[in-house]
Amino acid sequence: MTKAVRYDEFGGIDVLRIEEVDRPAPGEGQVLVQVRAAGINPGEAALRKGAMTDIFPSTFPSGQGSDLAGVVAEIGPGAGRFSPGDEVLGFSEKRASHAELVLVEVDNLTPKPKNVPWEVAGGLYIAGVTAWGAVHSVQLEKDETVVVSAAAGGVGSLAVQLARRAGATVIGLASERNHEWLQSHGVIPVAYGDGVTARIKTAAPGNIHAFIDTYGNGYVDLALNLGVAIDRIDTTIDFPAAAKHGVKTEPGPNGRPGAEVLTELATLIAEGHLEVPIANIYPLTHVRQAYTELERRHTHGKIVLVP
Incomplete structure (x- = not known):
């Protein structure tokens, strides 16, 4: 037994x-x-x-x-x-x-x-391939700016690192107790809550090109209000908002990348490139x-x- x-x-x-x-x-x-x-x-x-x-x-x-x-x-x-x-x-x-x-x-x-x-x-597995899928779905290019919600959580903490590896400027929404960790990984930390839109605009070096939502609770609407294009917004959790607005849900509730991506992520961890x-x-x-x-x-x- x-x-x-x-x-x-x-x-x-x-x-x-x-x-x-x-x-x-x-x-x-x-x-x-x-x-x-x-x-x-x-x-x-x-x-x-x-x-x-x-x-x-x-x-x-x-x-x-x-x-x-x-x-x-x-x-x-x-x-x-x-x-x-x-x-x-x-x-x-x-x-x-x-x-x-x-x-x-x-x-x-x-x-x-x-x-x-x-x-x-x-x-x-779940956090890793979800973060990998979300970062790839918003098609980041070098020197673009992406915002990640719940940036210190299970998915968000990996998404911000993968986005930085793609060459993007990353703004991470998180509580202040996690700002030091975000800064140590090259992420611009911004506190969530009332006034977050203004804080994001202040922190952004220019236009905001993409948004990765790993928390839900209105962040898809926030991304749209920031002027981010629909095809460059991905939510890993707010499927009703995705259906309403037509934003992405990669890797989606019905399928995730498999062992090949898991191998890639494990290698990055082993080589010290991902925490x-x-x-x-x-x-x-x-x-x-x-x-x-x-x-x-x-x-x-x-x-x-x-x-």
Whole structure:
């Protein structure tokens, strides 16, 4: 038997529990991974609350989690490019990574660089490929200016770094306690809240060419008010605003880049070109506490579970 997070109905954090389940057995093209770290994400909280059933239907009992990093425990037929003992990172498409052992399709895994910490590797997938997709979608060119909302959060903290690597001037909206971190990564910090439009205009060296929204709550409207073109606004979270105004939602709720992009991001981390801030690490058994912190929406970086 092995432990995994489960819930039987939509609801708040109180529906989450740790359950003893049978040890999974890898099938064709699958790898059984002993999880060392697994990130948590706002989308999982939305799924648990039943807020995304039109896009992602649920069946019960449901598992939870996409991000993961760990050690290969067993391989199934057709998964021979990995061997037991290999260190890997990747993602589950079965809502299953918040567990001690998880079955993963072989194509959803990539080798973990030795110098990338477990908690960083295990929290990389959703935030990393979402940030990568958003930055690519707004088509940044050298010396253009982009604004990123929630710039110190799980997705935003990576988006600002990737945008800087693209040669853009980056204005990051964040609370003042995170301004020093943003400045240390070459980002112009601006406090959010009342008067933010004026502060952005003051901080911008010229025109604002693009906007990446990783928070929702009216930032698409703010981007439009700043004069940013519709095809250069991307929201990773506010799908109703995107539908209303026609802005982008790359990589979108229905699909994200896969292991190839994950490999690229892991390499950047290993080479010291990308930092994944870790807000907190919780034991798997403290999954409720982890989501309590996440759902306050004030974390700097990623929250990770460790079995």
